[in-house]
Amino acid sequence: MSGRGKSNASVLAGSGKARSKGKSRSMRAGLQFPVSRVHRHLRKGSYSERVAGGSPVYLAAVLE
Numbered sequence: 001m002s003g004r005g006k007s008n009a010s011v012l013a014g015s016g017k018a019r020s021k022g023k024s025r026s027m028r029a030g031l032q033f034p035v036s037r038v039h040r041h042l043r044k045g046s047y048s049e050r051v052a053g054g055s056p057v058y059l060a061a062v063l064e
Contacts, residue, residue: 025057033060 025035039056 026060029057029061031057031060031064033064035060038063 025039026033029035035056038060039051042051042056042059
């Protein structure tokens, strides 16, 4: 069984940590303006085919 590493179940079972709630991107960036909503509108609009991850964070900060 060499080369397989640890199984995921044993790592999760032995850790003893409770699963925490997710943190929104707005909270991570320290913004009040919704970063996810800005990202959604950038993707839905006809601006470009792909939108980078930092673009909605920067735009939300500018709009705020």
